[in-house]
Amino acid sequence: MIQTKGYAAQNAETDLAPWNFERREVGAHDVQIEILYCGVCHSDLHQIKNDWFPGVFPMVPGHEIVGKIVKVGDHVKNFKTGEMAGVGCMVDSCQACSECQQGLEQYCQEGNTQTYNNLDREGRPTYGGYSNTIVVREEFVLHISDKLPLAATAPLLCAGITTYSPLRHWKVGKGHKLAVLGLGGLGHMAVKFGVAFGAEVTVLSTSPDKKEAAEALGAHHFVVTSDAAQLKAVKGSFDFILDTVSADHDMNLYLSLLKTNGTHIVVGVPAPYAIHPFSLIGGRKSLAGSGIGGIKETQEMLDFCAEHGIVSDIELIDIKDITKAYERMVKGDVRYRFVIDIKTL
Amino acid sequence: MIQTKGYAAQNAETDLAPWNFERREVGAHDVQIEILYCGVCHSDLHQIKNDWFPGVFPMVPGHEIVGKIVKVGDHVKNFKTGEMAGVGCMVDSCQACSECQQGLEQYCQEGNTQTYNNLDREGRPTYGGYSNTIVVREEFVLHISDKLPLAATAPLLCAGITTYSPLRHWKVGKGHKLAVLGLGGLGHMAVKFGVAFGAEVTVLSTSPDKKEAAEALGAHHFVVTSDAAQLKAVKGSFDFILDTVSADHDMNLYLSLLKTNGTHIVVGVPAPYAIHPFSLIGGRKSLAGSGIGGIKETQEMLDFCAEHGIVSDIELIDIKDITKAYERMVKGDVRYRFVIDIKTL
Numbered sequence: 176m177i178q179t180k181g182y183a184a185q186n187a188e189t190d191l192a193p194w195n196f197e198r199r200e201v202g203a204h205d206v207q208i209e210i211l212y213c214g215v216c217h218s219d220l221h222q223i224k225n226d227w228f229p230g231v232f233p234m235v236p237g238h239e240i241v242g243k244i245v246k247v248g249d250h251v252k253n254f255k256t257g258e259m260a261g262v263g264c265m266v267d268s269c270q271a272c273s274e275c276q277q278g279l280e281q282y283c284q285e286g287n288t289q290t291y292n293n294l295d296r297e298g299r300p301t302y303g304g305y306s307n308t309i310v311v312r313e314e315f316v317l318h319i320s321d322k323l324p325l326a327a328t329a330p331l332l333c334a335g336i337t338t339y340s341p342l343r344h345w346k347v348g349k350g351h352k353l354a355v356l357g358l359g360g361l362g363h364m365a366v367k368f369g370v371a372f373g374a375e376v377t378v379l380s381t382s383p384d385k386k387e388a389a390e391a392l393g394a395h396h397f398v399v400t401s402d403a404a405q406l407k408a409v410k411g412s413f414d415f416i417l418d419t420v421s422a423d424h425d426m427n428l429y430l431s432l433l434k435t436n437g438t439h440i441v442v443g444v445p446a447p448y449a450i451h452p453f454s455l456i457g458g459r460k461s462l463a464g465s466g467i468g469g470i471k472e473t474q475e476m477l478d479f480c481a482e483h484g485i486v487s488d489i490e491l492i493d494i495k496d497i498t499k500a501y502e503r504m505v506k507g508d509v510r511y512r513f514v515i516d517i518k519t520l
Numbered sequence: 521m522i523q524t525k526g527y528a529a530q531n532a533e534t535d536l537a538p539w540n541f542e543r544r545e546v547g548a549h550d551v552q553i554e555i556l557y558c559g560v561c562h563s564d565l566h567q568i569k570n571d572w573f574p575g576v577f578p579m580v581p582g583h584e585i586v587g588k589i590v591k592v593g594d595h596v597k598n599f600k601t602g603e604m605a606g607v608g609c610m611v612d613s614c615q616a617c618s619e620c621q622q623g624l625e626q627y628c629q630e631g632n633t634q635t636y637n638n639l640d641r642e643g644r645p646t647y648g649g650y651s652n653t654i655v656v657r658e659e660f661v662l663h664i665s666d667k668l669p670l671a672a673t674a675p676l677l678c679a680g681i682t683t684y685s686p687l688r689h690w691k692v693g694k695g696h697k698l699a700v701l702g703l704g705g706l707g708h709m710a711v712k713f714g715v716a717f718g719a720e721v722t723v724l725s726t727s728p729d730k731k732e733a734a735e736a737l738g739a740h741h742f743v744v745t746s747d748a749a750q751l752k753a754v755k756g757s758f759d760f761i762l763d764t765v766s767a768d769h770d771m772n773l774y775l776s777l778l779k780t781n782g783t784h785i786v787v788g789v790p791a792p793y794a795i796h797p798f799s800l801i802g803g804r805k806s807l808a809g810s811g812i813g814g815i816k817e818t819q820e821m822l823d824f825c826a827e828h829g830i831v832s833d834i835e836l837i838d839i840k841d842i843t844k845a846y847e848r849m850v851k852g853d854v855r856y857r858f859v860i861d862i863k864t865l
Contacts, residue, residue: 274780282804411629426795435624442801443797444797444801447772447794447796448794448795448797449792449793449795450793450794450795452789452792452793453789453809454809456786456789456809457627457809457811458809458811459627459689459810459811460809461783461806461808462795462800462806462807462808463804463805463806464797464798464800464802464803464806465801465804466801466804
């Protein structure tokens with residue numbers, strides 16, 4: 176077994192603290208990565224607090240993992256020691272169902288194996304990237320180009336693919352008016368991708384003070400959602416809304432901002448929301464959801480980012496400051512993603 | 521002015537009763553129809569009871585209108601006296617916005633003019649088909665083929681187009697598994713169209729006693745939604761659900777019956793429903809709405825029905841029995857649409 180250092184929550188009531196644990200030995204099809212950076216996702220906090228469902232404890236969060244390959248199994252074909260690599264939200268899936276066969280492992284019919292807070296296919300708990308090393312089967316390891324600044328690449332593994340995938344799936348691009356709802360870790364990536372794909376991008380935000388920041392990211396327009404006049408001016412104007420907000424918000428209001436045939440795509444996870452049927456029927460609108468992206472598409476996204484010089488805007492932190500970082504994250508006080516420097520572990 | 525006989529609700533508390541009123545003279549672009557049959561839509565009852573919004577009273581309901589043209593204006597190009605014609609849910613729209621230009625008058629940016637319970641573009645109340653004659657601008661009049669049995673054609677103008685349009689828009693057909701939720705006026709048309717378009721059709725119903733009736737309509741499968749085992753067997757199996765139910769129901773349950781990338785289309789109008797974001801995110805699912813159809817598509821639907829021998833299954837009633845018919849409709853005690861024989865007026 177591989178002795179591993181990490182930060183874990185022992186239960187839903189405790190803060191994260193140092194914890195040593197074991198990872199499996201590197202199997203024939205496995206890749207071992209020395210973790211260098213790990214992004215901090217809002218879902219890390221939701222999960223250690225059991226906000227969504229009872230978790231598997233002790234819990235080592237982290238699913239925006241980048242680092243250096245230090246060992247590969249005998250049958251590993253596509254990775255070599257010394258290369259940079261990444262791991263996102265999944266470390267396994269059935270690999271046999273029609274979704275897996277289509278590269279949609281995130282929608283695996285048997286459920287994918289999450290990078291942490293899950294049991295793997297042999298029933299062992301999975302532990303995430305707030306740790307110094309990880310062992311993952313090669314099908315779930317991503318290549319990271321040397322062109323990409325490594326720390327700022329970590330958030331691409333969740334915030335990046337979660338916004339890239341729906342924009343690609345719904346073919347958002349030139350000629351489309353895209354609104355990005357919420358300007359946090361996911362939202363700022365959605366703006367970068369939307370702009371890169373040629374869409375006319377509007378940031379919808381509750382915070383008037385994010386206007387300059389939104390424009391700096393490339394957004395063409397900025398609308399303060401608490402300003403009724405600004406909101407009225409964009410009524411019925413968007414082809415797509417990419418909704419990254421996890422706090423409760425009035426979906427019917429945002430649906431009214433869509434054009435006929437428009438689509439509101441949720442990637443954030445607020446509490447259940449009330450939809451009035453007329454909000455959809457009036458204008459043949461769709462409310463859709465999208466979860467991360469498949470492995471093939473995640474690689475495509477990373478390659479696209481390398482080619483177009485797209486990474487996350489980050490603030491690098493010491494892992495000892497993780498609880499403070501969570502507090503700031505909840506307040507939206509980060510532009511736009513905390514990334515843990517794992518050498519501080 | 522044209523003296524007209526009809527049945528009206530004087531306010532939201534009274535039953536329908538005979539009422540005489542005036543219609544406008546036939547203008548240069550108008551068609552006057554002697555109404556022979558009018559379908560009874562559940563929305564007629566919702567509207568006279570102010571269930572959705574405060575209505576325009578006195579209210580003459582009815583938007584599934586068929587009859588014979590008795591007069592045409594001097595500039596009418598496409599209709600002649602003596603021909604059979606129909607009028608659906610709309611009698612006007614701005615005719616200028618991009619939606620109207622695309623033949624999507626139902627989503628007119630200025631709002632279409634509803635056949636009843638609305639003010640027309642000059643501010644006069646509109647009155648529906650529970651009456652002996654109607655005057656409508658020709659752009660909103662439909663041709664009815666002589667091949668179609670007239671009374672059973674009336675419901676095509678709302679129940680027909682409301683189900684035809686989304687099935688066409690989402691290209692439902694061969695290779696698709698379609699579930700039809702609810703087997704009433706809309707649901708039975710959805711089954712007929714789904715089968716005609718080549719889809720594998722399952723009826724989802726709360727009533728086990730509708731199985732034979734569903735099969736008689738051409739449905740390939742029948743699932744009783746109160747039976748947990750039957751429901752479990754179809755989990756994750758449908759490409760589309762066409763949801764015709766206006767009573768409250770658990771959308772999250774039905775979303776779980778969709779395949780990855782599946783779409784749940786609502787055409788019924790229940791109270792606002794609660795959606796859990798994971799119901800959409802897990803499987804990249806869509807919840808969409810659709811409202812009736814445009815005029816061009818309504819004509820296409822009527823022509824398709826004439827070609828394929830599709831009409832509604834109806835029970836013809838005397839207009840004096842309308843209140844009794846509403847009571848039976850609320851209980852689902854009609855297979856599948858009441859149609860008023862207007863000569864009983």
